Amino acid sequence: MILRLFQNMSDTNVVQKDIIQKAEISGTLLEDCSILDPIIATPLIAASDLKYINYAEIPDFGRYYYVTDIICRGKLFEVHMHIDVLNTYKDQIKPLSAIIARNESQYNLYLRDGLIQQYANPHIQIKQFPDGFDRYEYIFSVCG
Amino acid sequence: MSEIVTGIRLSSGTTINIPVFPYNTERAVIERMGGIVKVRRYDRSAASPTWVDVAGLSDNDLFELASLINSKRINQYLNDTNVNPPNVPIGTTDIWAICYIYYRENANGEYDLITNIHTNTPTSTLLYVPHLCTYGVDDPDDGSWETNHVAYQGINRRFGTYDTMVASMSTSTSVNDYCFNLTDNSITGDYLNSMTTIGSGSSTGIDWSARYEAYQEIDPDNNISFIETDPDDPYTYEASTFGGGDGRWGSFDPDSVEFTDIPALPTISAANAGFISIYNPTVNQLRALSAFLWSSAFDIDTFKKLFQDPMEAIIGLSVVPVRPPLSGSRNVMFGDVDTGVSMTAVASEYVEKNCGSVNLELLYGSFMDYDYTKIQIYLPYIGFRDLNPKDIMGDSINVTYHINVLDGGITAYISSSRKGVLYQFSGSCIANIPLTAINYSGAIQNAVSALGAASIAGVSGSPIMAMSAVNNVASLAANTNASIQRSGNVSGSAGLMGIQRPYIIIERPNISVPASYPNHNGNTTNVTMRIGSCSGFTVIDQVHLDNVICTDKERDELLRLLKEGVIL
Numbered sequence: 001m002i003l004r005l006f007q008n009m010s011d012t013n014v015v016q017k018d019i020i021q022k023a024e025i026s027g028t029l030l031e032d033c034s035i036l037d038p039i040i041a042t043p044l045i046a047a048s049d050l051k052y053i054n055y056a057e058i059p060d061f062g063r064y065y066y067v068t069d070i071i072c073r074g075k076l077f078e079v080h081m082h083i084d085v086l087n088t089y090k091d092q093i094k095p096l097s098a099i100i101a102r103n104e105s106q107y108n109l110y111l112r113d114g115l116i117q118q119y120a121n122p123h124i125q126i127k128q129f130p131d132g133f134d135r136y137e138y139i140f141s142v143c144g
Numbered sequence: 145m146s147e148i149v150t151g152i153r154l155s156s157g158t159t160i161n162i163p164v165f166p167y168n169t170e171r172a173v174i175e176r177m178g179g180i181v182k183v184r185r186y187d188r189s190a191a192s193p194t195w196v197d198v199a200g201l202s203d204n205d206l207f208e209l210a211s212l213i214n215s216k217r218i219n220q221y222l223n224d225t226n227v228n229p230p231n232v233p234i235g236t237t238d239i240w241a242i243c244y245i246y247y248r249e250n251a252n253g254e255y256d257l258i259t260n261i262h263t264n265t266p267t268s269t270l271l272y273v274p275h276l277c278t279y280g281v282d283d284p285d286d287g288s289w290e291t292n293h294v295a296y297q298g299i300n301r302r303f304g305t306y307d308t309m310v311a312s313m314s315t316s317t318s319v320n321d322y323c324f325n326l327t328d329n330s331i332t333g334d335y336l337n338s339m340t341t342i343g344s345g346s347s348t349g350i351d352w353s354a355r356y357e358a359y360q361e362i363d364p365d366n367n368i369s370f371i372e373t374d375p376d377d378p379y380t381y382e383a384s385t386f387g388g389g390d391g392r393w394g395s396f397d398p399d400s401v402e403f404t405d406i407p408a409l410p411t412i413s414a415a416n417a418g419f420i421s422i423y424n425p426t427v428n429q430l431r432a433l434s435a436f437l438w439s440s441a442f443d444i445d446t447f448k449k450l451f452q453d454p455m456e457a458i459i460g461l462s463v464v465p466v467r468p469p470l471s472g473s474r475n476v477m478f479g480d481v482d483t484g485v486s487m488t489a490v491a492s493e494y495v496e497k498n499c500g501s502v503n504l505e506l507l508y509g510s511f512m513d514y515d516y517t518k519i520q521i522y523l524p525y526i527g528f529r530d531l532n533p534k535d536i537m538g539d540s541i542n543v544t545y546h547i548n549v550l551d552g553g554i555t556a557y558i559s560s561s562r563k564g565v566l567y568q569f570s571g572s573c574i575a576n577i578p579l580t581a582i583n584y585s586g587a588i589q590n591a592v593s594a595l596g597a598a599s600i601a602g603v604s605g606s607p608i609m610a611m612s613a614v615n616n617v618a619s620l621a622a623n624t625n626a627s628i629q630r631s632g633n634v635s636g637s638a639g640l641m642g643i644q645r646p647y648i649i650i651e652r653p654n655i656s657v658p659a660s661y662p663n664h665n666g667n668t669t670n671v672t673m674r675i676g677s678c679s680g681f682t683v684i685d686q687v688h689l690d691n692v693i694c695t696d697k698e699r700d701e702l703l704r705l706l707k708e709g710v711i712l
Contacts, residue, residue, distance in 0.1 A: 068671050095675075118656060138430060139464050141550060
């Protein structure tokens with residue numbers, strides 16, 4: 001089974017990962033593992049690549065994976081992985097129509113944003129009206 | 145107009161076994177009484193057309209007929225050409241017959257059945273959509289039938305727009321039925337025509353728009369109709385129904401403003417009525433009048449023809465904070481007694497005082513300017529009042545008083561430059577000057593009522609006032625502790641000692657927004673967009689991952705991540 005190994009520079013919540021391929025090797029899928037969390041044993045990882053490899057693709061599965069762990073067992077490396085659903089299905093989710101709750105560049109600030117915090121000391125502005133009462137007058141009223 | 149959409153799932157190769165409504169009759173009535181449904185038909189073939197009960201239609205049949213099997217699934221068949229594969233795998237032998245039953249309430253509170261069920265004989269691999277033959281009834285009782293119409297509404301979203309459907313609607317007695325082939329989504333057309341032609345007449349009179357709206361009201365996410373017939377269900381009699389609220393916006397402008405102006409001053413005045421005279425004296429004039437009253441020039445005998453006491457002729461002496469409109473000087477008369485003291489007469493007791501306007505600027509240009517901003521206004525002789533930022537934020541706010549100098553009544557109008565008068569508050573601005581002992585006790589009473597204001601505002605009352613109002617002060621103090629107020633009553637004489645110019649206090653939130661906040665949290669959006677059209681940090685509120693071919697676990701994880709926020 002072909003395993004492409006990458007260096008991933010992107011955060012996990014990035015849909016399209018910024019990855020640099022480091023190696024393409026063959027390995028053996030261990031039994032009793034999930035397609036979502038596969039484990040592939042291979043002797044072919046160069047030691048110099050180990051410090052870079054954190055991402056993988058299994059073309060046969062059509063999926064991208066985070067490399068969660070690499071375990072040495074004798075001369076074999078066990079590459080433990082977990083599916084990256086964002087990168088794997090990016091082409092299928094991008095055409096989907098969705099209700100966007102928050103976005104970095106397109107927004108409406110008149111919607112309440114519960115994430116914004118306030119300091120305890122508010123701004124206090126006092127504005128005087130231009131005019132007021134400025135005189136006192138006697139009023140005397142009589143019958144007739 | 146109401147509608148029931150009914151789907152009945154059939155076995156392959158069988159004839160659809162729908163409990164048949166009396167479609168070979170001309171009209172049927174569904175009556176629903178306490179959960180028991182009765183069907184009657186109008187037998188026009190009889191010599192004397194009358195209503196007769198429909199035989200052979202059990203409640204169970206009706207129950208089956210009116211129960212919707214899965215409207216969402218049908219809707220997906222009919223409306224979503226992108227479903228690949230459809231819910232029923234291609235090539236299966238599942239057959240659906242779909243019936244649309246329109247009924248509407250007539251003047252008798254019954255429901256006229258105005259759509260027939262159409263049946264067909266299915267074969268495998270095809271989803272048959274037996275379209276309906278709809279005929280209308282202009283009036284339930286006059287027998288004036290409309291012509292036959294083919295109802296396309298039920299699937300108009302699949303085959304075209306409503307308008308195009310109506311345009312192509314047949315007015316002949318033939319019925320065009322279509323078959324919807326699941327294997328390639330093609331329309332084979334004119335597959336069946338087993339409609340019983342009923343009646344004839346003109347081609348007008350059917351309210352198609354109403355029917356279309358009825359169709360629109362179908363909730364695609366729910367089974368539409370269910371007639372409960374369980375006699376043990378205590379709620380059967382008034383089972384809940386669909387149709388509460390139509391969700392249609394009114395056709396008016398919700399932001400329209402019919403500007404409310406500050407009213408004009410009253411045009412009638414006590415000063416002109418002839419019974420009283422109102423003066424705006426100077427201090428010296430008042431002294432002169434006082435001297436006259438105590439002098440020998442005052443003829444008490446003449447005066448007693450009208451009054452027992454000279455003071456009875458005096459209505460009041462008070463201080464107000466405005467100068468009333470004047471009408472020239474004349475001698476003060478007590479009845480027909482000329483005091484010889486000239487004072488400036490008041491032309492009208494009503495005075496307008498415009499205190500000008502201030503602007504309320506937006507600070508943030510966001511919800512913070514409205515939801516988290518507090519505005520208070522101080523109005524002389526009235527006190528502090530809360531204003532709603534949603535009413536006035538971003539506007540210019542004007543304060544104008546109308547004052548009655550005779551009784552001290554004062555009304556402040558707070559108006560917005562864009563919306564007119566939004567608030568009006570009233571108070572009193574008069575301080576009566578005691579002329580006799582009786583007047584003095586009244587003045588004390590007035591002062592005590594305003595003591596709370598004076599105390600809170602830091603203005604000391606006189607010892608007499610304080611002693612007279614120990615209990616009152618105690619209760620006012622308790623109230624002050626109960627809630628934070630900027631002042632109490634500032635009317636009357638307390639108001640004269642108070643601040644004489646209105647002002648507003650705007651308390652705005654002091655927000656703490658970290659740098660690069662949008663990059664990490666995004667800003668509020670709440671619009672429907674293609675996910676691919678978004679860029680940067682994005683949080684999805686809702687999305688249907690229908691076309692993402694993945695495992696359930698992957699779908700769950702994908703949905704979770706999208707809702708937590710992703711960077712596109």
